[in-house]
Amino acid sequence: MTSSNPLVPERLAGEADPTGLDPKVWPGSARRDADGVLRIGGVRVTELAAHHGTPLYVLDESEVRRRATTVVAAFRSAARAAGSDATVYYAGKAFLSAAVVRWMLEAGLRIDTCTGGELALALAAGAPGAALGLHGNNKSDDELEAAVAAGLGAIVLDSAAEADRVADVAARLGRTQRVRLRVNSGVHASTHEYLATAREDQKFGVALADVPAAVARIRRRPELQLLGLHSHIGSQIFGSDGFAEAARRLLAVHRDLLEGGPVPELNLGGGFGIAYTSADDPADLDDLAERIVATVAAVCAELGIPVPHLAVEPGRSIVGPAGVTLYTAGATKDVEVQAGAGSGIRRYVAVDGGMSDNARTALYGADYTVRLASRASEAEPVLVRVVGKHCESGDVVVREDLLPADVGAGDLLAVPATGAYHHSLASNYNLVTRPAVVAVDDGAATVLIRRETLAELLGRDTGLEQPILEGARR
Template sequence: MNLEQLEAPIPDGAPHGVWSINTDRLSDGEFAVAGVRVSDIAKEFPTPRYVLDADDARFRARAWKEAMDHAFADLAGAHVYYAGKAFLSKAFARWMYEEGLHIDTASEGELRTALAGGVPGDFCGLHGNNKSRAEIELALEQNVAHIVIDSLAELEFVNRVAEDLKKIAPVYLRLTTGVHAGGHEFIATAHEDQKFGLSVSTRVSHQAIARAAELSNVDLIGLHSHIGSQISATEGFAQAAQVIFAERVWAHEQGIEISEIDLGGGYGIRYTADDDVPPNPREFARILADVVRKHVSESGLPAPLISIEPGRSIVASSTLMLYTVGTVKDVAIDSGLRTYVSVDGGMSDNIRPALYEADYTAAIVSRDSDASRTRARVVGKHCESGDIVVRNVALPSDVKAGDLLAVPATGAYGRAMASNYNMLPRPGVVAVENGTLKELIRSETINDLLSLDQD
């Protein structure tokens, strides 16, 4: 596949980015993922279940790697860090590494998962605004590529830990650029009034750069920017990059050379057919490379090594959430009727609609139907009125208990943010590759939950 096919429709006519590239509607109306019918998946791995199209995820990772390599070939090169917070397992981390990507982690658990998957320490980065001593020690012992610093206090802490271990900590300083982007207040991360980063507008960034240069057990190798999530326009990334490069120029004027710049992630996808089509990786890479060339030309400084951190744009559309329909009922509303379709999961396996008011779509995937469409709302089984999976979607009016229903684009943050609300076990993740099913993460059981109870 080539990069242009990222925008191509899949066989059932849905826009790419909503269903994975290997999701098909068969002649009898049933969906298949990479050649495996969803009914066969559900028989072997009962619902609810995350179903991951492995080739889709690999393809999207490869698309980012190839795009960045091409765009930065005449500069100092580029690294792509897969943002493990979107979804991570040992096998998935290994797949990303096999495609040439690094892994961005934000906790000891994520870092240990990447390492257990066979990713070398120097192919990992460590984020987090409140890292523990254990996390910093692990990062230094594994020789991670960089530790991202969010505050002056953390800078001093990392230096002390590195001194105790007789190590030099390679660090990035995360700067808040004032460039705001993202689909919800909680996922816009470059404004001042939030927990991440060192402010550019108040010159805390200058304090941090100067102090990092003084510390004996810290090596300031880079600056970092992340402006938000689910962003479908390029302007914000370009503006933030310009702010970061101005900080690099200021550091140079102080005699401090910074050789690497991380421009973060947050690249958006399509969750429904109504969403805008975001630029593909090649377009994003070209925009970023143009900003770097302008910086090099105007400053006279050597080109920095660039890194980015896509997560959602690699894994989200690779995965659908497979449910079984239970209760179906019609509810009278001002404009007529709404059909409530209850499934065997809910906000415990996808919190984003409740947390961010995120929109998704859904389809009955176990059969075809000639019935008229009804205005439906897909809801979960939790004791919570906000337990909504899909707020508004047109489903066949003959939807019934036992139907398999799928919600696409759930690979990012679905399993990663899953909970045990109402003591529901978290669903497992099964990958489909070349007609073969592989369980990446098994479903929890009630016994798993009870085993934690130390009565």
């Protein structure tokens, strides 16, 4: 029994039903049929696994679209109440496919890219250059050339020196390129160290003190048009305090820059958090937008300047909660672990994926939820750790959760909140193939990204094109 197991964490101690689907964590369409099978977007996961195999990324299309339209409406409404307007970019690094590009454009968002590959995909999917942005702390010449040639809506400059590089490309192509300047605000967002991107000692942006000189450099180049300052304080952030403080710091500099010319907008980035477990408590998007914009408006009033056009760049909060990853369980083993003066049992449940399709647990110590998805069970709950098939002891998918005690080989397991930074971070470690991504909606499933094949994986190894040496046969 979990009540007598000292290894069970406090957040799980009161969990009586290891089959429940917390709506804070799961897509809105997730529910169980009478036989216990999980259904997402009107499609049974057993059917999805049978047709597409596992591991499998499943994306609830309606959930993605709903969240996209919600965040646009929230920030535009809040901005208009403050006498301004807002533009919402979808942060493509969270997850990008041709279909997602089109869903975002249809919902009124633009697309934020941060590599030449993301930019190429967005353009190939039909996005107009004016609807795209490009980030990156070390953009290549080819990336800048492609961005300016495409008439990109904005390039985010990560250093003062990059201003001249972009201007030189624009001059050669006979273009005027709109730019933002990324500023390291020094705000220490409350998140994992690797997800905090505005602390002083890291690679992104220019320091607040260096902004005037960098902007002067931009303004000296007629090929560049300054849109404004850009801030990104981190990722998986709950609450609005960090965004509000970043806005205060940037607006003070923004006011001074107005003396030298127009600064039409302020971009506060993204990083809005989501619930990965029932213990997480992310901010409501409407409330978050109102709080952030209210702070901007109040600070502008204090400084005696108009509220600039606002921009934000959410990604995880749009696509993350819409994703569920399906796995097939394999080996299980019970391990006795010392806990204080006593001991407890942790059951290891191995699945057919792992850190190659979910790197976040190994990277950040992230917590996840897992549920038995292919049948009903009335067995008592046991503490489990879901692990992958890779040759690493840190290959953990779900560190701690409860599953029915009869979980075993062949069962389908579902891990929610995997729509963001899962496929994007997927790898071929141990030469595994990357999973497919399937969108579900109104009882139908559509493959967005097909499963990688072994032939594709091996096809890049040029050594396989050479004849086998006679000595190697022995």
